[in-house]
Amino acid sequence: MSWITRLKNAFYSRSLDRDLADEHRDHLERRANHLCGQGMTAEEAQRRAAAMFGNTAALRERSRDVRLCVTLEATLQDTRYAMRGLLRKPVFAFTAVISLSLAIGANTAIYSIVDAVLLRPLPVPQPDRLIALSTTHHPQSAVNSASDEGATFSYPLYEQLSAAAGASARLALLGSPNRVEAQTSDSGAPREEVVGQYLSPNAFDVLSVTPALGRLFSPAEDRFPSPREVVVLSHDYWQRRFGADPSIIGRNLVISGRTYSIVGVARAGFSGDEPGKFVDVWFPITLFDPSIFINPDIRIFHLLGRLEPAVTRQQLAARLQPAFHNHLLARMGEGTPTPTASQTQFRDTKLLVNSGFSGNSSLRRVFSRPLWILAGVAACILLIACANLASLLLARSTAGSSEMALRISLGTGRMRLMRQLLTESLLISLLAGVGGWFLSRAVAPALVTLVSRQLDPIRLDLANDARVLIFCILICAFSALFFGALPAWEASNPRPMLALRHAPGHSGRLRTGRFFVGIQVAFAFCLVIGGAGFLLSLHKLDAIDTGFDPKGVTVLTLTDDAIQRDRQFALMQQIQIRAAALPNIQGASAAWLPLFSGSRRAQRVIVPGKQMSAREETFYRVAPGYFATLRTPLLSGRDLSFQDNDNEPVASVVNRAFARRYFGTESVLGLQFQRDDGVRHQIVGIAADSRYTDLRSGAEAIVYMPMKPPRAFTLYVRSSLNAASVLKMVQREANALGSGLRVRDTITLDALIGNTILMERFLGAVSGAFALLGLVLAGVGLFGLLNYSVERRTKEIGVRTALGARRSSIYSLVLKDLTGMVVAGAIVGLAGSVVLLRVAQALLFDVQPADPIVIGAATVVLMLVTLIAGGLPARRAAAIDPIVSLRQE
């Protein structure tokens, strides 16, 4: 026998009891027989034997305590008792478990997203030795994508930094993952969109990624001109698309018109250096547009590296800083004279060596603040739910207080009672934890979908991580302690006489109850103000005048595989004319990349007689008919025509903002200006202001210039039909034209604009939902407490009514109770919300932390809820029949 058997016996205490009873009975019988043998009657013998045996019950207990683990048995007993108690009060159990599991589910969901985006390390060996380079300023240049704020390195700079790093670190260059079209080389194979990324050949080595099949890139890829056209597939893509076919090595893949040979598959689990973007295909950088190798202005790459052993980040930064500054000085020296503002910027720019633990993440930059805000909001909800449960438990414990009192007077220790009550709390929170866990499994992917754009989806690996599970369990334990401890302490109060006498001596309990309700009101009010702030900000964004009419405009991306540049322009013209002529189409116009897509061509402007502008303005290539299709009014002059081209002076239409900024007046027809690369433009028309990049920045200065023969272009189509019908019609026309012109993507302009305010929509929706939840919980808590208070004072109210008090004074009696809590809670909540909104200032649009509209709306909502929550018990109090209440004891 050992402690294992003792544990076992704790579970099977009933069979243990049986064994002990059997043993004692056997003994008794033998003694009785013996006595019988000595001449007594059977009954007399039994009686004597029993008397000699002694106190069986005490005996059994002593034996029992030896043979089983007492604490475990007590815990099991408590659990069974708690379970029965919950089953006896199904409504309470249901409300408690549901409200807590909603809160726990919300917290776990948000934590799993936070973990996947912000905390998880890259799945490579020794991620703490990885570094990511960035600069302190991001000077804009000719080719720059607004969505890649951290990608500020060019290939020449990479080479110089690599040389400077020498033996202390290995650097790798990576492009941003992009969607490309891929198809296998079998004829007639379907095209699919995959995510591709360009890498320097040593990137896999630096990240310590091994191949699952074939080989990865090697220095053999590093020779140009005539680099090998090879690609590496990701393990996920290989399984998904090719069914893990081992003969994939050597087969060809056609991507965006070029044929590549598959040389290897990366190992399972690696999908790029950016959490949220699952890369399917990797290209060596040598296959990129050759101009990147010599042009230091094309800065679209980010640099990662791995430190050699015993090298610190500071040491590396010190080594790289001189090379970086030399590079900047060299760039400043050549080319057109730069304005002084840029010069100071250059001087202050520093190279930073950051930890690459979680890889490169543009996702993190965008989502870090909103995620932490949401985590805070979810924590508020949890606190509200806990406070709610605490006040419910307090109210409920009065019903069982006589039982508690009896047990105390029979000698139970306070600790034992508290343990039992805490077991009940723990049981509730465990049940809620299970429910919350499953809820979070469903909610977390849904939240990610809310912020994922159609053309640029975010995929997060939200698989069940041990860390998330541990977090869930910790939350459960914490909430159980939080809402269980105080009521348990109060309920096990060793003053049994009062309870046994049913005297109303529980004012202490009411005080604690008020405190909890005050907490709930404070947090709920804070959430409501926050939610109202986000919703107001969203409403203001939605109401912005974009400068064009986005309703009914379908945006199609067309691409042609025939790389005959002379035919491209004519094809574009033809498809535009034919599309515009279709029935139910009000207009069609081609343009370069779509609006609100995150990319723009930005160049500086030189007005004759003045210096080059410090800012860069947007230059947008459009076809004739653009302004009519998008319904941006042309204020004066003429639209572009198909005869306009890139011969200087380039015919351009500018908008009002441009005219005002650079010429100071709006009558600028016929005037000329220069781009920073020397090309002259002549203004032939003036258009109204409109947005280009996003809704938040003010009206941008835009120069519209004629289209160049494009490889891919955007077609805006205004129609009363939906996007799918427009797509079919345009595709038919494109097929009729022959020569491989086809539609690659479809989206509506409304959706494109919506994509830029996804974050605001997300925050508005989620914070609104949380605010509603918090309000409901607080309202329920308020109602519960007031109900209990009225119940307690039934006799008093009965006396008052009997003595002639009017209904209105009873109402005010009950509501007076309420006002104190609510006002105190509201003040605290107001303070908290100002803090919250200040932290979230960057995410709000045109809403101050203490905006009167927001606070006013929230106050009205709160007053409504308190009136309802308080009004019902007050009505009940006023309806108390004094005779009935005085008679009941």
Add this chain to the structure above:
Amino acid sequence: MPSSNSVQTALDMLVLTVLSRRGPSHGYGIANAIQEWSQEALRVDEGSLYPALHRMEEAGWITAEWAVTENKRRARIYRINASGTKHLKLETDRWSDFCGGVARVLRHA
């Protein structure tokens, strides 16, 4: 000096002795044997016997198993095992030393 719960230790010793001399038996048999062999000088009451038996079983000096008696009832039979025998030897020696010492003191004038 033996430990403070010398009565308990003495009881352990007696039980182990009975088991080792008499062979496996049930609780009633052990109690009877002790009473008989001490010629009615010692009477073990059940209140101390059974907790002692269970404690010794915990400690690993005796093993117990269920057997079916003639009346088709269950009875628990205890037997001594190797470590019990060792412990018995140890305790018996200690007890003899103790008794010898007490006797010598009492004899001293």
